[in-house]
Amino acid sequence: MKNKYDILVIGGGPAGAIAAKTAAEKGFSACIVEKRPAIGVPVRCAEGIGREALHEFIDPDPRWISAEMTGASIVAPDGFLMKLESALAGNKVGYILDRKFFDRELVWKAAEAGADVFVKTRASSPLMEDGYVKGAKVECCGKVTKVTADVVIAADGVESKFSRWCGIDTTVAMREIMSSAQYVMADVDIDEHSTVFYLGNEIAPEGYLWVFPKGKRIANVGIGISGKKSGEGHRAKDYLDRFVKKTFPKGKQIEYIAGGVSVCRPLECTVADGLIITGDAARVVDPLTGGGIYNGMYTGRLAAEVAAECIAKCDVSKKALMKYDKTWRASKMGKVIERNYLIKEYLIKQPDEKLNEIIHSVSKLNLKEFTTMSLIKEIMKVNPKLMLELGALAASIH
Amino acid sequence: MLKVHRDICGYCGCCVSVCPEGALELIDAYLCIEKSCTSCGICAKVCPLGALEVVHEK
Numbered sequence: 123m124k125n126k127y128d129i130l131v132i133g134g135g136p137a138g139a140i141a142a143k144t145a146a147e148k149g150f151s152a153c154i155v156e157k158r159p160a161i162g163v164p165v166r167c168a169e170g171i172g173r174e175a176l177h178e179f180i181d182p183d184p185r186w187i188s189a190e191m192t193g194a195s196i197v198a199p200d201g202f203l204m205k206l207e208s209a210l211a212g213n214k215v216g217y218i219l220d221r222k223f224f225d226r227e228l229v230w231k232a233a234e235a236g237a238d239v240f241v242k243t244r245a246s247s248p249l250m251e252d253g254y255v256k257g258a259k260v261e262c263c264g265k266v267t268k269v270t271a272d273v274v275i276a277a278d279g280v281e282s283k284f285s286r287w288c289g290i291d292t293t294v295a296m297r298e299i300m301s302s303a304q305y306v307m308a309d310v311d312i313d314e315h316s317t318v319f320y321l322g323n324e325i326a327p328e329g330y331l332w333v334f335p336k337g338k339r340i341a342n343v344g345i346g347i348s349g350k351k352s353g354e355g356h357r358a359k360d361y362l363d364r365f366v367k368k369t370f371p372k373g374k375q376i377e378y379i380a381g382g383v384s385v386c387r388p389l390e391c392t393v394a395d396g397l398i399i400t401g402d403a404a405r406v407v408d409p410l411t412g413g414g415i416y417n418g419m420y421t422g423r424l425a426a427e428v429a430a431e432c433i434a435k436c437d438v439s440k441k442a443l444m445k446y447d448k449t450w451r452a453s454k455m456g457k458v459i460e461r462n463y464l465i466k467e468y469l470i471k472q473p474d475e476k477l478n479e480i481i482h483s484v485s486k487l488n489l490k491e492f493t494t495m496s497l498i499k500e501i502m503k504v505n506p507k508l509m510l511e512l513g514a515l516a517a518s519i520h
Numbered sequence: 521m522l523k524v525h526r527d528i529c530g531y532c533g534c535c536v537s538v539c540p541e542g543a544l545e546l547i548d549a550y551l552c553i554e555k556s557c558t559s560c561g562i563c564a565k566v567c568p569l570g571a572l573e574v575v576h577e578k
Contacts, residue, residue, distance in 0.1 A: 158548055166532055244547060281533025281546045294537045301534055301568040349538060349566035358568035380568040382534025 123240060123260075123267055127153045129429050130257055130271035131237075132245045132284045134161050137401030137418035137425075138277035139228035140179065144426035146235035150433065152426075153269070154229065154237060155260050157244035157278075162225035166280075166381040167415070168304065168334050168342050169219045170317060172493070175416035176217055179423075180231075186223035188336035191216045192315045198481035199322030199474035206497065216317075218334050218342070219415070228419075248274065248288050248397075254438070255288050255396035273429040273438050275398050277422060280382050282403035288394055294405065297350040298386035300329050300412055303358040304344030306377035310370045312341050320365070321477055327351035328470040331365055343370065346383055346412055348470070385409040387463055392450070393443040398425040406450070410462035410469075410494060420455050458495075465498060468512060480505060521575050522559055524551050529571035535563035 129145045131138045134156030145152035169188065176182060192214060193207045208215050233239050245258040249268060257270035276284040286292050312318075312335050320331040328348035335341045345362045352358065358380070366373065384405045392399045392406075400406075401418030408417065428446040432438045450456050469477075483504045502508050531549040543557035564572040 164531075242548070279533065281536035283536070283542070283545055286542050292537070293540050293542075296538055296562055296566060299534060299538050299566055301566045302532075303530075303568045349534075349562075352566050352568070354570065357570050359570070378530070380530030380532035380534065382532060382537050382566070382568075384537060 123153070123238065123243075123269065124151070125267070125269060126257075127151045127238070127269065127271045128433055129153075129273050129275060129426065130155070130269055131275045131277055132258065133277035133279055133401075133403070134158075134229050134239065134241070135225060135277060135279055135401065135418060136228055136415050137403075137422035138275070139225065139232045140419045140422035141275045141277060141400060141426040142237035142239075143228070143232035143235045144423045145430060146232060146237040148426070148430045150426075150430050152232070152237040153271075154232060154239045155243045155245055155258075155269075156229075156239070156241045159242040161229045161239075161241065162222040164379055165221045165377075166379055167221050168332055168344050168412070169221050169336075170216060170332075170334050170413065171219060171415050172216045173214050178416075179419050180228070182217060183227070186220045186227055187217050188220045189218045189314060190214050191218065191317055191335070193313075194317045194319065195313075196481060197318060197320045198478045199324065200478045202478065202482055204481050204484060205316075218317075218336055220336070245278075245284055248284065250288070253395055255394060258284070271396075272433045273396055273398060273443070275400060275422070275425045275429065276403050277400045277418070277425075278403050280384060280402045282399075285389075285394075285397065285399045285403060288397055290389065290391070290394060290399070292389060292403070292405070294382075294384045294386055297328075297348055298384060298409075299349040300346030300383040300385055301349050301352045301358045302329075302344060302346040302381040302383055303362045304342055304379050304381070305362070305366065305375040306336065306340070307343045307366070307370055307373040308340045308376050310339055310341055310343070310373040312339065314338050321481070322474050324474070325365065326361060331362070343373075383407055383412045383414070385412060385463075385466060388451075388456075388459060392421075392447045393440055395440045395443075396438050398429060398443055398446050400425045406455070406459060408459060408462050409466045417455055417459075420453070421450055424450055462494065464512075480508070521577060522553050522557050522563070523573045523575045524553065525571045525573065526551075528569050530569050532568065535567055535572060538562050538566050
């Protein structure tokens with residue numbers, strides 16, 4: 123490890139990997155430090171990503187695509203199943219990744235571009251000078267090294283500490299953390315090309331339960347519930363076990379993971395002097411779906427682009443780095459987060475009867491586009507009452 | 521005092537994100553509790569697996 127890099131990246135997930143790759147490709151020296159001893163594990167993800175979203179960053183490779191999705195289903199609280207199919211039969215709408223290999227591929231690409239990578243290496247505190255983040259103290263197997271950098275990119279995920287140490291409050295409110303658990307289940311009866319989302323206050327209070335196929339008779343079966351609704355005897359794992367016992371009594375659990383997904387608004391400001399915050403650490407997860415892979419890669423790339431530009435101009439002040447914050451907020455991703463936050467806030471307040479009513483009203487949609495937005499638009503078309511209830515939000519959609 | 525049941529903990533970091541004091545840190549698969557912990561119990565409530573418990577000292 124060198125003692126000085128242009129850009130130091132904390133965390134080797136999709137956001138960190140894309141940030142380091144982008145920086146290295148632009149000719150800047152970059153280094154990823156990952157606290158875990160291996161990239162990609164443990165997986166803490168349902169692993170779903172939209173087709174276009176993935177293609178923007180990398181061409182799909184069978185080594186890390188578990189399954190291709192052509193449809194999705196939503197199960198109402200009363201058990202009614204609404205099937206959504208792309209207008210073009212057999213048209214791929216998304217993928218279920220194999221994050222163990224996907225994350226490795228991204229980090230490998232960063233390494234190939236020239237970035238350094240260190241695992242089992244943890245940033246334990248920032249190096250501060252005149253209010254600027256100037257690098258980090260990193261620890262590996264008891265050895266402490268001071269690594270200076272012009273810009274530090276924090277990509278340290280939901281359990282992010284780095285930006286907090288730099289004085290930025292990253293606390294997620296209890297009601298806005300999705301307390302999550304997931305099994306990879308083998309030998310289950312599923313439609314291998316369709317994701318299924320289960321809604322309802324009995325099944326997943328203020329969240330949802332998912333079945334995401336990873337191949338024939340194998341799937342990620344997981345749940346996220348609001349932290350507010352979690353407690354002794356009614357935790358994410360309790361809800362999940364109840365569902366699994368009823369729905370897949372003969373399935374075998376071959377992997378067991380827990381997780382936390384923030385569904386709050388993003389951090390008020392995602393930059394400081396010498397620091398850019400990306401991905402889950404910046405709380406840029408889609409608050410409606412909980413999806414964060416694309417948002418991580420998008421903010422990771424943008425962070426490196428802005429950092430490179432600012433380093434070249436010898437100005438890495440918060441003011442200069444604000445270009446990053448402003449750009450993502452004005453981007454499609456930023457707008458989707460804000461809109462989906464409002465939709466989420468509406469939906470979590472609805473009783474099961476109302477959710478049933480909404481889902482029943484749309485028995486089968488032939489969507490031209492397969493996006494959350496097109497679904498919301500269709501639902502609003504058949505439920506004009508919703509438009510009034512959603513008020514200003516409805517106006518912004520049309 | 522906050523107690524980690526390490527046989528239950530899935531070292532997912534959910535608790536770290538909600539701690540108002542920033543008193544928790546996940547170091548690889550090991551959850552550390554710093555002195556600034558006030559035993560408020562938010563982390564114990566949100567833990568997906570039930571690995572955290574506020575133990576009242578006698």
